[in-house]
Amino acid sequence: MKPADFTYHRPSTAEQAASLLAELSDAKVLAGGQSLLPIMNMRLASPEHLVDLTAIRGLRTFTEADDQIRYGATTTHMMLEEQLVPDRTNGLLPRAASGIGYRAIRNRGTLAGSLAHADSSAEWPTIMAAVDAAVHTLSVRGTRRIPVRDLLRGFFTTALDEDEFITGVEVTRFAPETRWGLYKMARKPGEFAESLAVALLRPDGAELWLGAARDVPIRLPNTEAVAESPELPDLLDAVGADTGSEGHQRQLHAVSVQRALNAAHHQEVTRV
Incomplete structure (x- = not known):
């Protein structure tokens, strides 16, 4: 399928983009288009205007402190x-x-x-x-x-x-002693995650986050309490309590968290 008709705008400054979005009705911002355009092709979204940010050079730079x-x-x-x-x-x-x-x-x-x-x-x-x-x-x-x-x-x-x-x-910037682990479960490489776990280990303890479990990423406080010795039976109960998941989904998330934690525990600390 192809998208419905729309008017394309390509401002050269951020201020021009802001003005266009304020003036136009039913406008969407286009940054890379890898999510919006497929949705438009399926006619799940039909904005009248697209405001493309890619000509604004200042938005493809970085500043560092x-x-x-x-x-x-x-x-x-x-x-x-x-x-x-x-x-x-x-x-x-x-x-x-x-x-x-x-x-x-x-x-x-x-x-x-x-x-x-x-x-x-x-x-x-x-x-x-x-x-x-x-x-x-x-x-x-x-x-x-x-x-x-x-x-x-x-x-x-x-x-x-x-x-x-x-x-x-x-x-x-990460503190020098911070270690991290990331584990993604998906049906094949490149697909969206069925479970996405992030483990951050600092001297004051672990911080664990999980994606693809709810409508927003969630922190796992019960799971953090057992993160020092991440045995799967303990993680199953804790992850279930944090996510409300059961059965296969609970197992999936617990394994993701365990593998992220193991990766973080085995990572060498380097200065960044």
């Missing part, structure tokens, strides 16, 4: 995978990016586009919630900084206003 880095909204998965932009998470972001879709998708799909799409079975919502990232947004009313944990409201639902778009994603 001592304790954080801000990636422009149209930073692609490939740029993170190949470290064409700096990574300050000791390899977590490149590792996550490498598991997204296929090379053609990673070449065009964007970090902000994935967060704005808000699919909890995708990598970036879970990863960015786990590392407590924040998005920076723009509209004609001004700018906002929204923690990713507050941005994600439900399936394909965010805290963004209709005329607001993400301009950057802020990630805090």
